[in-house]
Amino acid sequence: MTNVLNTVVTYAGFWLWKDGLIVIRVEPSWKILTDFLLLFFSMDFLMYLFHFLIHKTMLYQLIHRLHHEATDPKPMDLFILHPVETLSFGGMWLVLLLLLPFNWYAILIYLTVNLVFGLIGHLGMEPLPIRWQDSWVMRGLGSSTFHHDHHRDVDHNFGFYTTIWDILFGTLRK
Ligand SMILES: [Zn+2]
Numbered sequence: 303m304t305n306v307l308n309t310v311v312t313y314a315g316f317w318l319w320k321d322g323l324i325v326i327r328v329e330p331s332w333k334i335l336t337d338f339l340l341l342f343f344s345m346d347f348l349m350y351l352f353h354f355l356i357h358k359t360m361l362y363q364l365i366h367r368l369h370h371e372a373t374d375p376k377p378m379d380l381f382i383l384h385p386v387e388t389l390s391f392g393g394m395w396l397v398l399l400l401l402l403p404f405n406w407y408a409i410l411i412y413l414t415v416n417l418v419f420g421l422i423g424h425l426g427m428e429p430l431p432i433r434w435q436d437s438w439v440m441r442g443l444g445s446s447t448f449h450h451d452h453h454r455d456v457d458h459n460f461g462f463y464t465t466i467w468d469i470l471f472g473t474l475r476k
């Protein structure tokens with residue numbers, strides 16, 4: 303169901319692009335990097351807000367509890383989402399694409415990075431050596447341990463790609 307709905311979102315994006323409402327730039331330029339960073343941090347922030355909201359309201363019982371049935375997640379759990387969640391994440395993505403003309407290569411890189419982070423968060427084990435996790439880069443990124451901890455402790459670690467928003471809003475697990 304999640305994959306079918308993601309395809310619906312993608313088709314909606316295609317339709318919006320055909321109608322000229324979503325503009326995509328194809329020329330390779332320095333905008334590949336800046337557009338990627340803009341997509342990466344904007345989506346990370348929007349998803350943090352949405353994730354926090356569905357935890358702190360009755361939406362948890364209604365839609366997000368399904369994803370949290372796994373306390374020791376495995377990669378497939380990335381796709382175990384309520385249809386409302388899938389469409390909300392997809393909706394945020396389309397709104398962002400409607401707002402600004404992003405670079406095509408930045409979009410491709412972002413979507414790949416998005417999938418990699420999603421899979422890493424649900425690996426069920428930490429593939430990186432412990433000493434790496436002490437570096438400031440790794441402490442700023444949403445590691446396997448970071449999202450695994452969220453499945454164990456649902457009151458902390460609401461971010462996805464980074465720990466920035468959890469640090470700023472005081473929801474990072476000690
Ligand atoms: Zn999860």
Ligand SMILES: [Zn+2]
Pocket residue numbers: 353357366370452
């Ligand atoms: Zn959650």
